[in-house]
Amino acid sequence: MRTGVNPLIVGNWKMYKTRDESVAFVSALPDALPEDPPGVWIAPSFTSIHAAAEAAEGSSIVIGAQNMWFEDNGAFTGEISGRMLVDAGAQFVILGHSERRQLFHESNELVQAKVKKALAVGLKVIVCVGETDAEREQGKAFEVLETQIKACLAQIEPDESTIVLAYEPVWAIGTGKAATPEMAQEMHRHCREVLKKVWGGKISEKILILYGGSVKTDNAPFLLKQPDIDGLLIGGASLSLENFSKIINDSSILVSESKRMSGL
Numbered sequence: 421m422r423t424g425v426n427p428l429i430v431g432n433w434k435m436y437k438t439r440d441e442s443v444a445f446v447s448a449l450p451d452a453l454p455e456d457p458p459g460v461w462i463a464p465s466f467t468s469i470h471a472a473a474e475a476a477e478g479s480s481i482v483i484g485a486q487n488m489w490f491e492d493n494g495a496f497t498g499e500i501s502g503r504m505l506v507d508a509g510a511q512f513v514i515l516g517h518s519e520r521r522q523l524f525h526e527s528n529e530l531v532q533a534k535v536k537k538a539l540a541v542g543l544k545v546i547v548c549v550g551e552t553d554a555e556r557e558q559g560k561a562f563e564v565l566e567t568q569i570k571a572c573l574a575q576i577e578p579d580e581s582t583i584v585l586a587y588e589p590v591w592a593i594g595t596g597k598a599a600t601p602e603m604a605q606e607m608h609r610h611c612r613e614v615l616k617k618v619w620g621g622k623i624s625e626k627i628l629i630l631y632g633g634s635v636k637t638d639n640a641p642f643l644l645k646q647p648d649i650d651g652l653l654i655g656g657a658s659l660s661l662e663n664f665s666k667i668i669n670d671s672s673i674l675v676s677e678s679k680r681m682s683g684l
């Protein structure tokens with residue numbers, strides 16, 4: 421986390437929580453947030469988006485989606501368009517999550533098409549990249565990230581207010597085996613270097629890069645202390661109000677400490 425950057429904490433609820441459960445969580449969260457919270461975004465299931473967005477009204481919580489298709493309408497049985505997400509109250513969409521890439525065979529080219537459409541309909545995007553265990557063992561982690569970032573974002577107009585990158589090593593997602601803060605920092609720095617090649621220096625310093633992969637209450641503050649980690653994308657631990665709000669409150673304490681230390 422860099423001084424002056426407000427961190428972003430995102431909950432990815434995957435295929436968990438019914439509408440009532442989502443509304444109960446979103447309604448209770450504001451009371452558990454600090455006075456000056458970081459950005460808090462939640463991606464519930466499609467069927468909960470509308471109700472969760474209504475429950476979030478009047479709070480700083482932002483509701484989004486976990487995926488979308490890149491066409492506006494058409495014969496795409498089972499898919500949902502960006503326009504439909506906006507209509508339901510979503511303000512952002514997670515794209516290229518490793519579960520989409522692995523289980524549903526999404527390619528970088530498809531992710532880029534989705535990014536284009538999401539931005540065109542007014543959604544913010546979180547674009548996920550990350551290497552597998554095998555790729556890391558073969559020494560290919562840096563190369564894989566570079567390929568993914570270039571192929572997902574090269575044709576996209578840079579804009580730090582609408583595009584967020586998430587580094588999520590596949591081996592760390594849902595496994596309880598998080599990257600160490602130092603390892604995550606090294607990869608985040610690399611992501612920023614690649615963004616610099618794609619979009620130039622100024623913008624690459626402004627883009628938020630989130631870490632995701634087995635973030636829990638005990639490792640979140642250490643990850644957030646790293647200079648190039650601007651926030652967290654959290655799966656499992658975001659399902660518990662207690663854990664999610666603890667991570668948010670701890671990140672707010674870190675922001676106050678870093679402001680105090682830099683005399684801001």
Ligand code: PEP
Nearest residue numbers: 593594632633634655656
């Ligand atoms: C995720 O779903 O993006 C994720 C990082 O999951 P978990 O925190 O459970 O590893």
